[in-house]
Amino acid sequence: MMMTNDVVEAFEALDWQAQPIDCASCPHFVMSTIGKCEAQHACVFDRYALRIDRFFRWNADLAKEYLKHPYFEVRAIAAKYVEVFYLPQLVADEDETVRWSAAQRLTLTQLRLLCQDPDREVRIRVATRLPENELKSMIHDADYYVRTIVARRIPIGLLPLMIHDADREVRAEVAKRIALSGLRQMASDPEVQVRLVVVRRLPAAQLSMFLRDADWRVRYEVAQRIDERQLQALLMDEDEAVREIAQARQRIAVPISAKKLIQCGAPL
Template identity: 50%
Template structure:
């Protein structure tokens, strides 16, 4: 497959000259190809193809000036050479090193300055190792943690200041945690709670101030408890009650 890009320039913006390349002997052997598989090219796809063809050269490029070369070399270099890259100035380099290193070496990236690294590092860590990240300043990092933690550990995040994080908790937490979230101040969170409660527990929320919660209650609680929702201020709630009482909906 050919690249759409036709230019052949290096990371400094200069034209590539194969005659000046340290690997010029590889050209005749088919181990590199201008505009296709070239370590000097500025485009990541071509650099990646070069190291795919010549993985044994990856170690030699872990300190290269161009971050794309360091990052791509890190994908195939020997693991013992990757630890220094955890302090690289570029987040892409740090991540490519982290994904291949043992956990004991990557724990410090829980405090990485770049949110994308912290988000990705969550997938590599055990639940216990994520505890220090529950206070991460970025709500999306915490949301990713809430998506990964075992359900029985989500009670740690019930009081998270961000509603979207608590919504994720409500979608996955065990039932005893849901009971604590029935009075969450955010309607969107209570809606998620209502969706997962058993009808007999959901009945406690039939007077909720948010119509979406009342609608969920009207749809599933025992018919004997529907009377107080028959004159609800929301039309959808009233219609749901009428339909159930008339036997059109179970």
Template identity: 50%
Template sequence: MITGPTDPVGVEDDIPPVDWHGVPLDCTVCGTRSELIRCERGHACVQDRYAKRIDRFFRWNPQVSNDYLTHPYFEVRAIACRQADVFRLQPLIDDEDETVRLSVAVRLPLAQAVRLRSDPHREVRIRVAMRLEGRELLAMANDDDYYVRKLVARRLPEALVPRMLDDREWEVRLEAVKRVGMPALLRMCDDREIAVRREVVARLPVAQLYRMAHDPAWEVRWEVAQRAGRELARLMAHGDEEAEVRDEALARLRTLDQQTGEQHE
């Protein structure tokens, strides 16, 4: 056994060195002890319950990671996955602990990671959604968790994003609206969520803003006034029922006048 501190000492030194059963560690009976293994009680130990000490052990001794993929303590299996040979990880797709499956999802080749799309734990599916591409990712568009679907909307190829515009959660629809182009964007002018319609206004061509000029929410009309062309801004400056919208439309007219003047100088 090779010992000796290398990493800086931190708060973890206040945590007693016990194994995953809560029993104080006794290095004299440790089966891991070897002249080829570098470890340190309370700092870098595979028998410790504390994840940082386990992680440090495997960073010091990556060559033994494969040997711990079936360890009874889930933290050991999960951390060993980070250093183990990738071709040894596939059996852990069905590990009983989501922490292990999460580690596996990060490292498996995509052809194998795709099996985790339907994992029962959302964090695993989130990690998978961050890696898959194209139609493999589209298969997660109906995931039960809104954040998984939000990632799908964020990462799909642009041509597939319109598939997410009818999602039941407004945050997912908003993510999709940020990416779709015309004419798909027009579908969202009447979305029930104000935040979605405001994003529609931000992305519509100026010539199409008239579609939103009579939106029931003054916040949406205010966004329209900020980008309106001269004729629409003039109509809103004199006809909108909200003073904030009229003021913004007048400010837009002044900006347009200033821009016109600068062009003629």
């Protein structure tokens, strides 16, 4: 018998068309006698995906025979177990679940054919697997999350092409990685989420452009990092939290400055 730690589920054994499964008439009946399949547990004709998966796990050599099965779950799961040279026939499968499953294992040559797939989940898988230097073709993908993945992986030198992306999540990812020259171009981004990333990455000496930012969260970040000599503009900020951090930093900075003067012999 095939050894497994899986538990036999109580769900009725029905096929993908909700018809009872008759093991006696199954073409794999002999296999059940030697533990290669099992009713309500490991069956390629069951509609329950876990049972289909167990069948192919036990009989991976049979997966190639089911790549054209009418039930999409069978095709999708078979794609996990077949040799990779069988996968190209699934690139044009009518079901996105099948194409997604194939995309996880396709060679790069075949994977490129799915860059324009109509389903976002398939394109997400493609953007995750494609080499970084091939992602330029996906920077204008219709789906924001595909573009987010591209922004996380694309070579830094190509990120300026994405600084005006329509989605703030994408632009925030761009701001996390882009070179400082490009980062300064994002200082006027309309979304606070993006400007916060910019403020946290820019050198303290370049933060003065944010002293009058419209959002208190940005000014608060500035107050924590900007040079003490430029804190004056924030000491009377309209937001209490910004004022407090600016004033606290000034109180710390003044005694330090006074101590330096004493050490230099200058009168106070």
